[in-house]
Amino acid sequence: MKQLVVVGNGMAGMACVEQILKHTPRFDITVFGDETHVNYNRVLLSSVLAGEKAADDIVLHPLDWYREHGIRLHVGVRIVDVDPNARTVTGNDGGVTRYDTLLLATGSTAWLPPIAGLDKDGVLVFRTLDDTRELMRRSGPDTRAVVIGGGLLGLEAARGLQAQGCQVTVVHLMPTLMERQLDPDGGHYLLGKMEDLGIRVLLGRTTTAILGNGHVEGVALSDDSCLEADLVVVAAGIRPNVDLAHKAGLHVNRGIVVNDFMETSSPDVFAVGECVEHNGICYGLVAPLFEQGKVLAATITGNKGPTYTGTVQAAKLKIMGVEVFSAGDWSEQNSEPVRYEDRALGVYKKVTLRDGRLAGVILVGDTSDSHRYMEWLRTNADLTDQRRHVLFPPPAADAGLDAAEMADSATVCGCVGVTKGAIICAIHEQGVNTLSQLKEATRASTGCGSCSGLCQELLRAVAPEFEEDARTVICACVPFAEDRLRDILRSQRLKSVQEVLDIYGNGQGCEVCKPALSYMVDMLWCGDHAEDRSARFINDRVHANIQKDGSFSVVPRMRGGVTSPAELRRIADVAEKYSVRMVKITGSQRIDLLGIRKEDLPKVWADLGMPSGQAYTKGVRMVKTCVGTDFCRFGVQDSTTVGIEMERRLEQLYTPHKVKMGAVGCPRNCAEATVKDIGLVGQEGSWQVVVGGAAGKHVRKADLLTTVVTSEEALEAAELFFQYYRESANYLERTYDFVERLGIEKVRKDTVYAPDNIQQGLRDRLHKSKARARDPWQEGGTPKHPTQFIPLHPVENTLA
Amino acid sequence: MSEHRWLRITECHNIPPREGRAVTVGRHDIAIFNLGDRFLATANRCPHRGGPLCDGIVTGTSVVCPLHTWKISLESGAVERPRTEACVRTYPTRVENGMVLLAVPMDPRAEHAA
Numbered sequence: 030m031k032q033l034v035v036v037g038n039g040m041a042g043m044a045c046v047e048q049i050l051k052h053t054p055r056f057d058i059t060v061f062g063d064e065t066h067v068n069y070n071r072v073l074l075s076s077v078l079a080g081e082k083a084a085d086d087i088v089l090h091p092l093d094w095y096r097e098h099g100i101r102l103h104v105g106v107r108i109v110d111v112d113p114n115a116r117t118v119t120g121n122d123g124g125v126t127r128y129d130t131l132l133l134a135t136g137s138t139a140w141l142p143p144i145a146g147l148d149k150d151g152v153l154v155f156r157t158l159d160d161t162r163e164l165m166r167r168s169g170p171d172t173r174a175v176v177i178g179g180g181l182l183g184l185e186a187a188r189g190l191q192a193q194g195c196q197v198t199v200v201h202l203m204p205t206l207m208e209r210q211l212d213p214d215g216g217h218y219l220l221g222k223m224e225d226l227g228i229r230v231l232l233g234r235t236t237t238a239i240l241g242n243g244h245v246e247g248v249a250l251s252d253d254s255c256l257e258a259d260l261v262v263v264a265a266g267i268r269p270n271v272d273l274a275h276k277a278g279l280h281v282n283r284g285i286v287v288n289d290f291m292e293t294s295s296p297d298v299f300a301v302g303e304c305v306e307h308n309g310i311c312y313g314l315v316a317p318l319f320e321q322g323k324v325l326a327a328t329i330t331g332n333k334g335p336t337y338t339g340t341v342q343a344a345k346l347k348i349m350g351v352e353v354f355s356a357g358d359w360s361e362q363n364s365e366p367v368r369y370e371d372r373a374l375g376v377y378k379k380v381t382l383r384d385g386r387l388a389g390v391i392l393v394g395d396t397s398d399s400h401r402y403m404e405w406l407r408t409n410a411d412l413t414d415q416r417r418h419v420l421f422p423p424p425a426a427d428a429g430l431d432a433a434e435m436a437d438s439a440t441v442c443g444c445v446g447v448t449k450g451a452i453i454c455a456i457h458e459q460g461v462n463t464l465s466q467l468k469e470a471t472r473a474s475t476g477c478g479s480c481s482g483l484c485q486e487l488l489r490a491v492a493p494e495f496e497e498d499a500r501t502v503i504c505a506c507v508p509f510a511e512d513r514l515r516d517i518l519r520s521q522r523l524k525s526v527q528e529v530l531d532i533y534g535n536g537q538g539c540e541v542c543k544p545a546l547s548y549m550v551d552m553l554w555c556g557d558h559a560e561d562r563s564a565r566f567i568n569d570r571v572h573a574n575i576q577k578d579g580s581f582s583v584v585p586r587m588r589g590g591v592t593s594p595a596e597l598r599r600i601a602d603v604a605e606k607y608s609v610r611m612v613k614i615t616g617s618q619r620i621d622l623l624g625i626r627k628e629d630l631p632k633v634w635a636d637l638g639m640p641s642g643q644a645y646t647k648g649v650r651m652v653k654t655c656v657g658t659d660f661c662r663f664g665v666q667d668s669t670t671v672g673i674e675m676e677r678r679l680e681q682l683y684t685p686h687k688v689k690m691g692a693v694g695c696p697r698n699c700a701e702a703t704v705k706d707i708g709l710v711g712q713e714g715s716w717q718v719v720v721g722g723a724a725g726k727h728v729r730k731a732d733l734l735t736t737v738v739t740s741e742e743a744l745e746a747a748e749l750f751f752q753y754y755r756e757s758a759n760y761l762e763r764t765y766d767f768v769e770r771l772g773i774e775k776v777r778k779d780t781v782y783a784p785d786n787i788q789q790g791l792r793d794r795l796h797k798s799k800a801r802a803r804d805p806w807q808e809g810g811t812p813k814h815p816t817q818f819i820p821l822h823p824v825e826n827t828l829a
Numbered sequence: 830m831s832e833h834r835w836l837r838i839t840e841c842h843n844i845p846p847r848e849g850r851a852v853t854v855g856r857h858d859i860a861i862f863n864l865g866d867r868f869l870a871t872a873n874r875c876p877h878r879g880g881p882l883c884d885g886i887v888t889g890t891s892v893v894c895p896l897h898t899w900k901i902s903l904e905s906g907a908v909e910r911p912r913t914e915a916c917v918r919t920y921p922t923r924v925e926n927g928m929v930l931l932a933v934p935m936d937p938r939a940e941h942a943a
Contacts, residue, residue, distance in 0.1 A: 527847075540886040540893040563847035567884035567895045570848075575895055579881040816843045821852040821861070824928070825836040 030057040033329075034118055034128035036108045036273060038062025040071055041302025041318040042134030043090055048326030050098055056330075058100045059126060061118070063107035066158055067092055072315050072444075074161050075182075075347050078189025080520030084158060111277040113295065118273075130329060131277070133285065133300040135270035137313065142177070142265045146239030152261045155186045167260050168193035175199075175248050175258040177236050179206040181344055183264035184219075187228050188348045190262070192520050198229040198256055200236055200248070202265075210344045210355035211391055214370070218377040218393040222351045226532070231256075269304040269311050284311040289336040291325035301325050308339055316340055319446045341406045343443070345396065349517065350532040354396040357381075357406050359389030369420050378420055385413040398422070400483055404439050432486045441487070442480045447473035452487050462492045503760065504541040507534035511759045515549060524550060524558040538564065545760035548647065551683050552755050555794055556801035562813060571818060572805040573630055574645035576623065581630060583622045585639035586680065589654040589673035589692070590618025590700075596639060603636045617651045617689065618700075619644070628819045631809030640804040643681070647761070650689045652676040653701065657694025657711065664694035666711025671740045672700075675709065678744060679751055681802035682795075685758040685767075688751070703731050706764040707750060709743050712736075716743035720750050720776070721768030729765045732773040735781045749780040749788060752795040833921070833932040841927050844868070849883035849892065854933050859920055861929060862887055862903055868922045868929050869903040876901075876908060876915035 033049070033056035035042050046058060062068075068090040076082040095102045103120070110119040117125050139154035141147055151167070154160055164186075168174070172195040176187045179201030187197045199206075205216030206223070223230055231250070239261060240247040247257045269284040280286045280294035284306030287293055291307075293300055302318050303311065312318075317340035324337040343356035358364075364381040371377075376394035380387060380402065387405040392398065401422065405412065412419060435441075437450035455461050455470040464485055468474055474481045488495050503511060507530065514533075523529050526546040530538045538546070543564035550558055562570050573581035585600070600620055604612050610624030619642055625633055634641075644650060652675050655661065657668030672692030679688070691702030692709040702708030704724035708731050710717040715738050722731030735746050753776070758767040768776055780791070812818060836854060844850045844863040851873050852859050860873035860883035869890070873883050880896035887893075891909055893900050900910035906919040921932040 537889040539888040540898060543886055543888075561847075563845060563887065566886065570884075575881075575884065577878065577896065579879070579884070579896075814845050816850055821839045821843060821850050823836060823838045823852050823854050825838070826854055827836075 030055060031129040032056070032127060033058045033130045033132060034126055035060045035132045035134060036118065037132075037134030037136055037302070037304075038064065038068055038102065038104065039134060039136050039302070040068065040089065040315065041136065041322065042132065043068040044319050045132065045134065045301045045322035045325050046100070048322050049330060052326055052330035052332055054330060056130070058098070059103070059128075060095070060100055061103045061106050061108050061120065061126075063105065064157055064159065065105040067095070067102075067104070069158060071157075072347070074155070074158065075185035075189050077158070078155070078161050078164060078186065079192040079349075080189075081192075081349070081516060084162075108273060111273050111298075113277050113298070116297065129297070131298045132325075132329070133273055133277075133298065133304060134302050135273060135300075135304045137267040137269045137303040137311075139263060140266040140268045141263055142236075144177075144236050144239060144263075146241070146245075147263070149239050149241050149245050150243060151241070151245030151259060152239055152263065154263050155182060156267075164190065164260075164262065165193055168195050170194040172196070172259050173198075173257055174260040174262065175236075175256055176262045176264055177248075178264035178266070179203070179230065179232070180209065180264065180266070181207060181346060183262075184223065185347055186262050186264050187223070188226065188351075190260070191226065191228055192522065194522065195260065196229075198231060198258075199223070200231045200234055200250065200256075202233070202235050204233045206230065206232070207346070207353070207355075211353070211393070212359060212361075212379065214368075215353075215355070215377055215379065215391045215393050218370075218375060219346075219351070219353055222375060222394070226348075226351070267303065267313055269306070271304060274298075274300065274304070282306050282309075287337075289324075289338060290328045290333055291321055291337055292328060299325055299329055307337060310339065312340060312342070314340075314342065314344060316343065316443045316446075319444065323446070341403070343399075343403060343406075345399070349521070352392070352394055352396040354392040354399040354402075355390070356399075356403060357387065357389030359391050364388050367419055380419050382412065382416075382419070385411055385416075387412060387419070400441075400480065403443060404435070407440065432483065432490050441483050442471075442473035444480075445472045447471050449487065452484065453491055456488065456492050462488070462494045463496050464488060503545045504539060505535075506530065506538050506542045507546070509533065511545075511549075512757075514546075515553060515756075518549060518553050524554055526550060526561045526564040540566075544569075544647075548683055548685065548760055552798070555797040557797075568645035571627055571630060572641055572643075572645065572808065573625070573627075578624075580624045580626055582644070583625055583630070583633055583637075584615065584619050584642035584644035585637050586642040586651075586676075587619045587639070588676040588680075589652055589669050591654070591669060591673065592620075599637055599639075603633055606636065607633055615644070617644075618653050619651060630818055631812070634806040634809040640680075641806040643805070646683065647686050648683045648688070649676070649679045649681070650687050652690040652692055653705070654692045655694050655699040657692075661694060663697060664711070665713045666694045666716060667740070668692040668694035668700070668709070668711055671709060671716075671743065674740075675707075675744055675747055678748060678799070681804060682755070682798055684751075684755055685760050686763045688754075688764065690747075704728065705731065706754075707731075707747050709747065714738065716740065718743055718746040718750070721765045721773070723763065723765040727765060729769075732768055732776075734773070734777060745792075746781050748795055749783075749791050750776070752791040753780050756791075756794070832935045834935055835923070835930050835932050837925075838929050838931050841868070841924060841929055844929070847887045849885065849887065851881065851883040852931075854931065857920075857933055859931065859933075860892075861922070861931070862892065864890060864903070868924065870920040870922050870931055871901065871903055871906055872918040874917065875899055876913075876917055882917070 038060050070087040073087040106120040108118045109121050117127050119125050139156045174190045174195040174197045176183045176199045179199050187199050191197045205213045206219050235251040236248050238249040247255050271281045274281050274285040277298050285300040287305045301321050324335045327335045346353035359381050364383045367380050369378045379391045381389045390402040435449045439449050459470050461467050474484050547564045609622045613621040615621050652672040654669045654672035658664040688706045690707045691700045691705040693700045693702045694711045704722040708719040717736050718734045719731035720734045723729040846863050846865050849860045849862040858873040861870045875894040877899045880894040884895045885892040906917045908915045923930050
């Protein structure tokens with residue numbers, strides 16, 4: 030078999046190899062990669078840096094793939110020499126490998142502008158997974174980072190570093206950002222968005238020197254100013270790697286010159302990806318790699334025929350909440366520009382038309398139409414009839430229209446190159462019903478992921494048993510699934526509800542998402558954030574339960590349902606003093622005082638001298654107990670002491686929905702622990718910890734989480750489950766739905782059977798939240814806001 | 830149309846952003862809301878079951894009643910959810926020297942009494 034040696038284990042090389050494997054004749058393939066990783070999606074490194082994805086998530090070809098196809102993979106080996114006469118390549122490990130056919134997929138490297146001091150420690154580029162890891166290692170809350178270059182990569186690096194906690198300044202040579210993709214107006218809109226994110230941008234300045242003694246301490250700029258810095262990232266552009274091509278005697282300009290068949294000047298040596306130059310253009314984006322790879326695979330396997338005629342240049346900024354798309358030639362020379370802008374919304378759109386056809390497009394702030402424009406560019410469609418609708422399509426009569434209007438040959442996934450026809454084919458022939466199955470079957474939407482909406486739409490229209498992803502969004506204001514939102518908030522370090530709504534939502538929010546986001550922020554940051562009370566329901570603004578007449582009910586905490594004569598006297602006094610309309614024993618072994626005016630709440634709390642029972646909130650309600658071994662002749666465990674301790678450990682914390690608990694001293698279950706969210710059931714010599722019980726709209730017997738010997742072990746198991754529920758349940762999901770959705774086996778695996786470090790993490794975060802929690806009724810004496818509890822007294826109040 | 834009178838009500842900072850507060854002026858129970866860039870005022874009584882609108886969650890330029898989530902436009906007083914003809918009264922507002930002012934209709938009966 031002929032020997033094919035591939036130099037470069039990146040996206041271009043492996044995309045081409047994937048295509049080669051589809052052809053005959055077969056090659057014996059050897060791949061050299063100088064990075065020590067399998068092929069990963071370089072485009073998504075910015076998502077890794079931003080903490081949105083893990084390194085494992087961006088792997089494109091796992092080791093098994095190489096094995097399955099009999100490909101010999103050498104990672105960590107850089108090919109340093111080529112001998113075209115002997116047909117051999119030499120690695121930096123000294124190894125010599127013979128080839129019949131050589132494929133150069135050497136990509137490009139970061140270009141370093143001539144700046145003094147680039148060799149200092151702390152000056153990095155952002156090109157590889159190792160670079161990314163190094164950047165993450167050096168980033169932290171006090172790190173001052175300077176990014177040199179305000180292009181696509183520089184801005185993504187800046188946002189990623191910021192997500193890692195750095196204070197980031199971008200220094201850009203040109204007067205506007207991303208000037209290769211955006212006109213000055215578009216760049217200006219983008220500037221506003223970057224600054225809104227808290228990233229400082231300095232335009233029209235060059236970096237003249239990196240300052241510092243061995244390690245970076247700052248940068249000097251062309252306007253004679255200096256910036257302090259601990260970390261400098263150079264993102265000033267890329268250069269094709271052409272050294273080997275020179276050695277192989279190929280024709281090289283800026284890149285390795287190839288023709289429409291992807292042939293170089295030598296019959297035995299081929300090249301693909303960022304290292305090549307076709308028609309005078311070196312591409313630095315992902316879509317051309319796939320198109321080139323397909324053509325080259327045909328040529329290299331002796332099936333020469335298909336031609337590569339260039340790719341419409343399109344770029345999309347991958348910063349969540351900052352939508353930027355640019356494609357084609359958007360210059361206004363000899364073209365008719367059509368624009369739309371809305372400063373308040375931060376939306377800017379421009380298309381340029383030439384001879385009634387789309388020449389280029391710029392979208393900032395709303396890129397939802399990018400697919401339509403790409404299709405028009407690709408097909409060079411005549412838009413004369415649609416002239417009135419080039420910026421805003423006429424409203425679709427039905428939801429599936431967008432998909433229905435596409436031709437079967439139209440590309441849905443530009444990264445991997447999957448057409449609508451291929452997707453429909455997969456749906457019919459492989460029984461694809463979900464987006465994840467579609468990804469598996471066609472690899473569509475596995476590149477940048479921006480076509481997932483369109484894929485979803487196609488599935489909805491075509492698949493016989495289409496299933497929405499199991500995740501649901503909270504509401505239309507923030508259109509993300511809750512687990513996704515938790516990831517976003519965590520990685521983007523968002524600590525306020527309004528910030529989340531401004532960046533990822535509609536800026537307004539509603540009564541559904543605001544309390545949900547309030548919970549999420551509080552839980553994720555363990556209470557270490559500035560709470561926005563306006564996003565909370567009234568009950569959580571004034572710590573009492575609003576009643577049908579606008580009055581409030583007050584339930585003091587009575588841990589384990591145990592009280593004292595002194596407490597009861599104070600409760601009786603309060604009831605009389607404030608003319609409480611009803612005093613009610615609740616189902617949770619507590620006392621409810623009903624009909625209290627908002628302005629009386631602080632006085633009532635002070636007179637009671639008891640902490641809040643939090644009967645008004647999505648939080649820890651109570652632990653119902655029996656008298657256990659203290660008095661009961663059947664009791665085998667001290668349920669009151671343990672129940673009171675459990676209440677103390679968990680009280681004052683917010684939860685996705687209310688949490689009611691119980692502890693009983695024997696299996697007779699007098700305090701009904703087996704229908705509680707968390708129940709401790711005493712046995713002779715052990716405790717059963719049960720979770721997910723209900724006795725409300727649904728009745729559900731709790732599942733057994735674990736059986737333990739000591740009271741302390743029982744409490745610890747309850748804590749683990751409690752924190753796990755806080756972190757993983759959707760807002761307003763009771764434990765009984767949560768446990769049923771996940772299955773008790775998974776719950777056990779993630780809590781009581783989890784490895785020590787996972788358990789410790791749950792405990793640490795619970796304790797951190799607990800350390801910051803306090804009795805909300807303390808606000809009676811020190812209100813969060815001067816008019817929190819009282820109506821306004823008008824300065825002027827005479828209408829006469 | 831009855832006559833209005835502008836009354837100085839309270840200092841702006843007494844109403845936190847995106848929250849409402851109740852105030853009683855003559856016979857009028859009013860909810861004033863701080864929308865960040867301006868203040869809006871409506872009757873403090875939901876047309877559904879009389880819920881206190883001042884205690885609702887503000888969404889855009891509307892408020893959601895805390896009792897049964899009726900949604901009311903703070904600009905027009907119209908009920909936006911559910912579909913119904915009902916509406917609440919609105920009161921013109923303005924800000925002067927850090928003070929929120931309300932235009933409240935003169936009460937003819939109060940005048941007679943005076």
